[in-house]
Amino acid sequence: MLSPDFSSLRPQDYGLLTDLYQFTMAACYVGEGLESQPAAFELFVRRLPTDYGYLIAMGLTQAVDYLQQLSFAPEALRALRETGIFADAPERFWELLARCRFEGDVWAVPEGTAIFANQPLLRVEAPLWQAQLVETYLLSTFNYQTLIATKAARMRDAAGDEAILLEFGTRRAFGPQAGLWAARAALAAGFNATSNVLAALKLGRKPAGTMAHSLVMAIAALSGDETRAFQSFRRYFPQAALLIDTYEIPSKGSEQPPICLRPEAQINWDPRGKSAGCASTREIWKISLAG
Secondary structure (H helix, E strand, O other): OOOOOOOOOOHHHHHHOOOHHHHHHHHHHHHOOOOOOEEEEEEOOOOOOOOOOOEEOOOHHHHHHHHHHOOOOHHHHHHHHOOOOOOOOOHHHHHHHHOOOOOOEEEEOOOOOEEOOOOOOEEEEEEHHHHHHOHHHHHHHHHHHHHHHHHHHHHHHHHOOOOOOEEOOHHHOOOHHHHHHHHHHHHHOOOOEEOOHHHHHHOOOOOOOOOOHHHHHHHHHHHOOHHHHHHHHHHHOOOOOEEOOOOOOOOOOOOOOOOOOOOOOEEEEEOOOOOOOEEOOOOEEEEEEEO
């Protein structure tokens, strides 16, 4: 039995990270003497949603890493055998897995490329059993990252070149690894920064972020004063955005500021402002803090 540790994905796990039918089909190819036949698989979409226009290809870096490190450790093969599913599979199937190294060729568009329906993102040419085996991982890698990159690019198109777009999606991602991939994809597609600290530093970028409602709630509860939270946070991070809607969201177009940081600061309230020194989760207002 393999370790039940699901905390991380290791390169030695790549081989088993696929759907069962990839193995059963590979075993069938071997049994029929077809495993070495040359094969070509292409990854593409047949059609795009109405008025969608394009996709942004993303995921090639992780795909190449997977193909370069694809192998099967003895304990992995032992666990696969112990399932009993492959009792009638030919012994040569196990021999191929034991010495598996990807032997094919890969063609792909560069990451960040706009692609269209019926245009391949990736083409794999390899012996039939290997081309079949790698399908699941490659689809998983490209599907998610292309989804995020495409969404980010469409947001950039809609917002224009001057807007500051920040990626805060790690807490909504399908796991920590997906959070890294999503942050990278968003930055590649035109976002300015990410709140994911690990992703930002790995990419040589500066992480960006705001504050959480929990800080406002904690300091307000302990001090009895909501404005103390803003004063405290601004003391250490004077350029950071402030979230002002923890307890009360001001009406759009209001002529009065929602908070007062007296006497440390004066607030200039401009509901038409385009920059965000202070933010609500529903609206953005420009607030300049002085003094």
